[in-house]
Amino acid sequence: MTIQVDHVSKFFDGQPVLDNFCMELSDGNSYLLTGPSGSGKTTLLRILLGLTRPDSGRVRLLGDYKYSAVHAGVVFQEDRLCEPFSAVENVAMVSKKLSPRIAREALEKLLPADALDKPVRELSGGMRRRVAIVRALCVPSDVLLFDEPFTGLDRENRKKAIDLILAEKGSVPLLITGHSDEDLGFCHPIDIRTGVPLQMG
Amino acid sequence: MRQHLKKAGIILFWLLVWQLVSLLVHNSVMLVGPVETIKCLCRLVVTADFWLSIWYTFWRIGLGFLCASLLGILLAFAGAKKLILGEFLSPFFAALKSVPVASFVVLLLIWFGSKNLSFFTSLIVVLPILYGSTREGLANNDKKLLEMAQVFRIPFGAKLHYILLPGLSPFWKSAFSLALGMCWKAGVAAEVIGQPLQSIGNRLYQAKIYLETGDLLAWTVVIILLSFGVEKAFARLLRLLPGEEKKEPDSMKEKGDVA
Structure with a gap:
C-alpha cells in the first residue's frame, strides 16, 4: 500500500508544528524521519494513525485500502507496556x-x-x-511506524534490533524517527522541516 | 511472629479493660464482660435457631451484595461507554448514596414487606459504591495504554484482561471492603427495624426486649466475625484478578534465595 501525506498542517496554540507537510510512504521502502525535538515528528505519526486530526490537508491510504484507519505496528515514543x-x-x-x-x-x-x-x-x-x-x-500491520525506537539501547543492541526489524518487516513501508542515521543507510532520509514533494499523476 | 505476639497482646489488653469495666459496673443489664459474652455465645451455638438465624440473614445480605456488585459494575461499564447514560445514572447513584439508610429501610418495608428486607437493603447500599468506584477506576485508566489498544485493534477480552482490570483492582479493593462492611451493618439494622422472624436482627431485638445484654453482645460478636470472614475471603478472591502480584510464591522464593 501507499500512504500519502498531502499538505498537512497542524497548529498548537497558533504555532505551526507542521506546515504544508508532504511525503509518501510506499511498500518495500524504509524511511528515516529526522528533525530537532519538538519539530512535529510525533505529531505526524499521530496524524498518520488517525489519533490527531490535521488542521488542513489529509492523509490518503492508496491502493484499495478498505479500512478507515491504517493497521500499524507502532513503537510509541513511550514504551506503553x-x-x-x-x-x-x-x-x-x-x-x-x-x-x-x-x-x-x-x-x-x-x-x-x-x-x-x-x-x-x-x-x-x-x-x-x-x-x-x-x-x-x-x-498484524500494513505499515510500521517507529518513534525513536532505539532510545536507551547501546550500539550492539541497536544493531541487533535493526537487523531484526529488517528481517521481520516484510514488504510494508517502514518509518523510523530518530537523530542518528548510524546503521540506517537503507532508509530514505526525510527532513520533517521540508518533507518530500508529491509526484503528481 | 513478634508482630503477631504484639497484636495479640494489645487485643488481650482491651479485653481485660472490657472485663474490668464490666466488673466495676457490676450490672448485667448495663454491660457484661467478655467472659460472660463467650458463655452466652456457647449457649447459643448449640441451638438450631442460632444457625437458622445466621443462614437467614447471611444469604439475603450476601445475595444482595452479589447482585448489587454485578449490576453496579455492569452499569458503570455501560455508563462509561455511553456517556449520556452515565450522565443520567451518576446523579441518581449520588443521591442514593446520601439518603439515610433508615429512610430507605422504612420505604422498602412498605414496598416489599419484612421478609426480604435485608436483601434489598444490602442491594441498595452496595450498588452506588460499586458503580462509583468502577466509574472512577475506568476514568483513571491509563489513556496511553487505551490508545495503544485502539491502534493495535486489541480485542475487548484482551483489553479487559491486560489494561482495564489491572487498572480497576485498586479501586475495587477499597470499594469491596467498604461495601462488605456497610452491607452487614445496614442489613442487620434493617432487620432490627423490619423484624423478619428467624433473622439476626430479630434476635438482636429480642435481646433488647428481654434486656439480655449478654445475648446482644454475643450476636454482635457473631456479626463482626461473619463480616470479617467474608471480607477476608473476598480480598483473597480479588487477588485472582489479572495483574495482581501473587504474593505467596514470591516471598517463598526470597526465603529460598537467602537459604
Missing part, C-alpha cells in the same frame, strides 16, 4: 493469532531468556524498549 505482565504476555496480547510460544521466540532474538517471564516493570529501560519493538513487529 502493560506493567504487571511479562514480556511474553505483552507481545502475545496484541493478536489472537499470536501464541505465547511464537511471542517468546520473537523476543528471544533481542532479549535474554530469563527476562521474558518477569513483569515488564522490573526490566531496564533498554529491555522495555526492545519488548516494544518486538511487539510492534508482531502486530
Whole structure:
C-alpha cells in the first residue's frame, strides 16, 4: 500500500508544528524521519494513525485500502507496556493469532531468556524498549511506524534490533524517527522541516 | 511472629479493660464482660435457631451484595461507554448514596414487606459504591495504554484482561471492603427495624426486649466475625484478578534465595 501525506498542517496554540507537510510512504521502502525535538515528528505519526486530526490537508491510504484507519505496528515514543505482565504476555496480547510460544521466540532474538517471564516493570529501560519493538513487529500491520525506537539501547543492541526489524518487516513501508542515521543507510532520509514533494499523476 | 505476639497482646489488653469495666459496673443489664459474652455465645451455638438465624440473614445480605456488585459494575461499564447514560445514572447513584439508610429501610418495608428486607437493603447500599468506584477506576485508566489498544485493534477480552482490570483492582479493593462492611451493618439494622422472624436482627431485638445484654453482645460478636470472614475471603478472591502480584510464591522464593 501507499500512504500519502498531502499538505498537512497542524497548529498548537497558533504555532505551526507542521506546515504544508508532504511525503509518501510506499511498500518495500524504509524511511528515516529526522528533525530537532519538538519539530512535529510525533505529531505526524499521530496524524498518520488517525489519533490527531490535521488542521488542513489529509492523509490518503492508496491502493484499495478498505479500512478507515491504517493497521500499524507502532513503537510509541513511550514504551506503553502493560506493567504487571511479562514480556511474553505483552507481545502475545496484541493478536489472537499470536501464541505465547511464537511471542517468546520473537523476543528471544533481542532479549535474554530469563527476562521474558518477569513483569515488564522490573526490566531496564533498554529491555522495555526492545519488548516494544518486538511487539510492534508482531502486530498484524500494513505499515510500521517507529518513534525513536532505539532510545536507551547501546550500539550492539541497536544493531541487533535493526537487523531484526529488517528481517521481520516484510514488504510494508517502514518509518523510523530518530537523530542518528548510524546503521540506517537503507532508509530514505526525510527532513520533517521540508518533507518530500508529491509526484503528481 | 513478634508482630503477631504484639497484636495479640494489645487485643488481650482491651479485653481485660472490657472485663474490668464490666466488673466495676457490676450490672448485667448495663454491660457484661467478655467472659460472660463467650458463655452466652456457647449457649447459643448449640441451638438450631442460632444457625437458622445466621443462614437467614447471611444469604439475603450476601445475595444482595452479589447482585448489587454485578449490576453496579455492569452499569458503570455501560455508563462509561455511553456517556449520556452515565450522565443520567451518576446523579441518581449520588443521591442514593446520601439518603439515610433508615429512610430507605422504612420505604422498602412498605414496598416489599419484612421478609426480604435485608436483601434489598444490602442491594441498595452496595450498588452506588460499586458503580462509583468502577466509574472512577475506568476514568483513571491509563489513556496511553487505551490508545495503544485502539491502534493495535486489541480485542475487548484482551483489553479487559491486560489494561482495564489491572487498572480497576485498586479501586475495587477499597470499594469491596467498604461495601462488605456497610452491607452487614445496614442489613442487620434493617432487620432490627423490619423484624423478619428467624433473622439476626430479630434476635438482636429480642435481646433488647428481654434486656439480655449478654445475648446482644454475643450476636454482635457473631456479626463482626461473619463480616470479617467474608471480607477476608473476598480480598483473597480479588487477588485472582489479572495483574495482581501473587504474593505467596514470591516471598517463598526470597526465603529460598537467602537459604
